[in-house]
Every structure is written in C-alpha cells, then in structure tokens.
Amino acid sequence: xxxxxxxxxxxxxxxxxxxxxxxxxxxxxxxxxxxxxxxxxxxxxxxxxxxxxxxxxxxxxxxxxxxxxxxxxxxxxxxxxxxxxxxxxxxxxxxxxxxxxxxxxxxxxxxxxxxxxxxxxxxxxxxxxxxxxxxxxxxxxxxxxxxxxxxxxxxxxxxxxxxxxxxxxxxxxxxxxxxxxxxxxxxxxxxxxxxxxxxxxxxxxxxxxxxxxxxxxxxxxxxxxxxxxxxxxxxxxxxxxxxxxxxxxxxxxxxxxxxxxxxxxxxxxxxxxxxxxxxxxxxxxxxxxxxxxxxxxxxxxxxxxxxxxxxxxxxxxxxxxxxxxxxxxxxxxxxxxxxxxxxxxxxxxxxxxxxxxxxxxxxxxxxxxxxxxxxxxxxxxxxxxxxxxxxxxxxxxxxxxxxxxxxxxxxxxx
Numbered sequence: 001x002x003x004x005x006x007x008x009x010x011x012x013x014x015x016x017x018x019x020x021x022x023x024x025x026x027x028x029x030x031x032x033x034x035x036x037x038x039x040x041x042x043x044x045x046x047x048x049x050x051x052x053x054x055x056x057x058x059x060x061x062x063x064x065x066x067x068x069x070x071x072x073x074x075x076x077x078x079x080x081x082x083x084x085x086x087x088x089x090x091x092x093x094x095x096x097x098x099x100x101x102x103x104x105x106x107x108x109x110x111x112x113x114x115x116x117x118x119x120x121x122x123x124x125x126x127x128x129x130x131x132x133x134x135x136x137x138x139x140x141x142x143x144x145x146x147x148x149x150x151x152x153x154x155x156x157x158x159x160x161x162x163x164x165x166x167x168x169x170x171x172x173x174x175x176x177x178x179x180x181x182x183x184x185x186x187x188x189x190x191x192x193x194x195x196x197x198x199x200x201x202x203x204x205x206x207x208x209x210x211x212x213x214x215x216x217x218x219x220x221x222x223x224x225x226x227x228x229x230x231x232x233x234x235x236x237x238x239x240x241x242x243x244x245x246x247x248x249x250x251x252x253x254x255x256x257x258x259x260x261x262x263x264x265x266x267x268x269x270x271x272x273x274x275x276x277x278x279x280x281x282x283x284x285x286x287x288x289x290x291x292x293x294x295x296x297x298x299x300x301x302x303x304x305x306x307x308x309x310x311x312x313x314x315x316x317x318x319x320x321x322x323x324x325x326x327x328x329x330x331x332x333x334x335x336x337x338x339x340x341x342x343x344x345x346x347x348x349x350x351x352x353x354x355x356x357x358x359x360x361x362x363x364x365x366x367x368x369x370x371x372x373x374x375x376x377x378x379x380x381x382x383x384x385x386x387x388x389x390x391x392x393x394x395x396x397x398x399x400x401x402x403x404x405x406x407x408x409x410x411x412x413x414x
Contacts, residue, residue: 003038003050018046074129082109083133090165094158102134103147118144156245159221163246166218173250174215177238177259179231181206193227210234212241221245231256235264243271252276252408276406279312281398287312298401304410313404321400328396331368336385338364339376343383354381 001022008015018038023030038046086092086105095101109130110121118141125131131138151158163171183204184192192205206227213219221241225234235255242248252274253260260268260277268275279287287293297303298316305312342357358378365371373391377384 001035001053003046003053004032005046020049074132075127076129076133078113079109079128079130079133082112090162094161094165099136100147100150102136103139103143104151106130106134106136107144107147156241160245163220166214166220171246171248172214173248174252174254175220175242176213176215176217176254177210177235178256179208179210179234179259181208181227184227191224191226195226195228196230208234210238212238231259232261232264235259236267239267239271239273242273252406274406274408276404276408279403279405281401284398284401284403287403293403295397309407309409311406311408311410313406315402315404317400317402319400324399325396328370331370332374335361335365335368335370335374335376339383339385346381346383354378354383358383 001020004019004021006017008017016039018041019034020036020038021032021034023032025031038049041049083092086108091108092101092105095104106125107121110116110124113128114120114124116124121144122139122141125139130136181195181198183197183199183201183206185204186192187205189205189207191207194205195208197204197206208225208227208229208231210223210225211219212221212223221238223234223237223241225237235253238253242251242253249272251268251271253268254276255264257278257280260275265275284293288295292307293305293312293314297305297314300314303314305314339361342361346352346354346357355378358376361376361383362371365374365376373388373395375386375388377386
C-alpha cells in the first residue's frame with residue numbers, strides 16, 4: 001500500500017492529487033488499484049500517512065515521542081568545503097596522504113576555521129568531523145606539535161611540490177618579495193630578538209618573516225629569520241631558494257626600496273637574475289642635483305631615463321599629491337588650534353611662563369613631523385607660527401613622485 005501523488009496545471013494554477021493505492025498480482029502481472037482519494041487532505045496529513053505506512057510494522061515507536069531525544073552530530077560543512085578547496089589547489093597532494101600530511105592539513109583547516117593554539121585545534125576536531133573526512137585516527141596536542149617539526153623538516157620539499165603543481169614546466173619569471181615581523185610574548189624562541197618592529201610594538205622580541213610570491217601574489221616560499229635581521233639580509237636566502245629549490249633560471253625579483261640595495265643587486269647579477277625596485281626621495285634629489293633628472297619629467301604620464309643599462313621610470317601620482325597636501329594642511333591646522341589655545345591660556349594666567357608654552361608647541365610640531373618648516377616663535381608673551389618658505393618648497397617638491405629602478409631590458413618589460 002502506498003500514496004500515489006501527481007501534479008497537473010490548469011489555468012495557470014498547479015493542482016496535486018493524492019491516491020491511496022495498493023499493488024497486487026493477477027495472472028502473473030502486477031496491477032494497481034485505488035483504495036481512496038486523499039486529495040482533500042492537507043500536505044501535513046499526507047506526510048503523516050506516508051510516515052505511518054513506512055513504519056506500519058512498528059507504529060508503537062511512532063507513538064512514543066516522549067522517548068525521542070535530539071543529539072548534535074559532528075559538523076561537516078567547514079571541513080568538507082576546505083577539503084575540496086585544498087584538493088583543487090594541490091595542497092592535499094603536496095602534503096601527502098600519510099598521517100603526517102593529514103595532520104598538517106588539519107592544522108591549516110583549524111587555522112582557517114578558528115585561529116587558536118594546538119590544544120584548541122584538538123578540541124575543534126572533536127566538534128567537527130575532522131577525523132572522518134580526513135581519514136585520521138584520534139590525535140592530541142603533542143601529535144600536532146610533533147607534526148610542526150615534521151613540517152619544518154619537509155618544508156622545502158612541500159614548497160617544491162606546490163610550485164610544480166601550480167606552474168608545471170613553465171615557471172614564472174616574475175617574483176614578488178617582502179618582509180614583515182611578528183612579536184613574541186614568550187622568551188625561549190631561539191630566533192626571537194629585538195629589531196625593527198613593523199607593528200610599532202615596543203619592548204617585545206620578534207621574528208622576521210620573508211614571503212616570496214609568484215606574479216599573481218600566490219605564496220611560493222616563506223622563511224623565518226632572527227628578529228634583528230634587516231630586510232636586505234634576507235634577500236640572499238630567497239635568491240638561493242629560486243635558484244636551487246625551484247631551479248628557475250630566468251627571474252625578475254620585485255622588492256621595495258629598502259630591500260634591494262647594492263649587495264643584493266650584485267648577488268642577483270651573479271645568478272643572472274633581474275630586479276625591479278624603487279629609489280628613495282634622497283636618491284631622487286641627488287639625481288636632480290647632478291642634472292640626471294629634471295623636474296619637468298615628472299609632469300609627463302611616464303618618463304624614462306637610462307644609465308649603464310639601468311632604467312629609471314619617473315612618475316608623479318596626482319592623487320597622492322592631493323592626499324599629501326591635505327595631510328600636511330590638517331597637521332598645520334592642528335598646530336594652529338593648539339597655539340591659539342596656549343595663547344588664550346597665557347592671557348588668562350599672567351604668571352604662566354610663555355617659554356614653557358612655546359616648548360610644548362615645538363614638541364607637538366616635532367610629533368607631527370612638521371617642525372622643519374613650521375616654526376613657533378615667541379615675542380614677549382605672544383606666540384606666533386611662521387612658515388619657512390624654503391623648507392616648505394623643499395618639502396612639497398617631490399609630493400607624489402616615484403622612480404622605479406630596473407635592469408630589465410625595455411623590449412622585455414615596458
């Protein structure tokens with residue numbers, strides 16, 4: 001016995017009919033007959049009848065609803081989705097299908113789902129179907145720490161696998177490189193040291209981290225250095241990675257103006273690698289002083305000057321000019337408001353020392369980095385603000401100006 005449901009459309013409306021039917025055999029053939037027309041029943045009633053027919057042998061269980069309890073099962077959505085993405089990216093294959101590779105993959109997933117410690121990753125696996133989806137036996141915090149050691153030992157091999165899977169037999173020729181830092185709360189890390197902290201976190205030891213990416217920004221290698229390692233000192237390791245680990249022979253490395261200095265450029269030249277970087281404002285001023293550059297070149301959309309097979313591409317960004325002018329004006333306005341406030345205080349308090357007020361304004365100007373052209377003067381008890389025209393002109397001369405430096409030949413990169 002079963003319910004036969006069919007739909008039909010008439011006059012733009014859809015109608016559903018439900019028939020209670022049964023099957024029987026006659027002369028060796030299966031036939032059907034209708035027992036009742038249930039079309040007048042609601043959808044909820046039809047669903048209840050279907051449920052009763054499905055459990056016709058144990059209807060007593062359906063009547064014992066008070067004995068039914070709900071339990072939260074393991075979550076599968078996040079882990080399953082990340083597993084699909086990892087397979088498409090080649091991460092699963094690069095890490096391998098052994099237990100160590102699967103543990104490493106889970107550590108990646110745990111970091112994406114809910115950043116935390118190794119212990120939190122273990123607890124996260126208990127609430128998600130990590131072991132079921134990844135095919136893992138149970139694990140604890142110690143297993144994950146041991147897995148980090150395995151990752152460190154096999155890092156270069158894993159990077160090489162990912163590199164080959166992404167680029168195949170045609171590796172890119174352009175690579176981007178930059179360095180960041182991460183401060184430490186602990187004191188036992190052998191690489192932790194005091195150095196230039198990019199987070200502005202004072203009094204904390206740190207690690208320096210160098211990231212090498214392909215032209216589209218996808219990471220290909222990461223290295224951790226002692227916290228007091230300068231940016232240029234990390235470049236040599238990246239050159240070695242490109243030449244030896246990845247075996248690429250045609251390379252153009254892109255780094256910021258503080259990264260690629262003379263020793264690093266010489267190291268690149270030894271491997272017949274090329275570079276793209278930029279020069280500092282002081283270097284631009286030196287070129288202007290010698291006559292190698294002229295200010296009118298920055299008025300063009302792009303201008304190029306070449307010396308000894310090194311190309312310099314000049315550009316002024318008009319949006320950056322406006323942005324810097326607005327920032328400078330905001331700082332000047334803030335200093336003027338504070339000066340007005342101090343002047344009012346001096347008038348209301350005849351015994352107040354004007355020298356102290358001036359010194360505080362000078363310190364504030366230094367804090368705003370405008371003290372070299374914004375001068376606070378004191379005449380008797382009157383404070384005034386003077387703008388050094390020559391210093392102002394020097395300050396604003398190179399607003400929005402950039403100069404890219406490269407040894408890549410013009411026909412190759414324009």
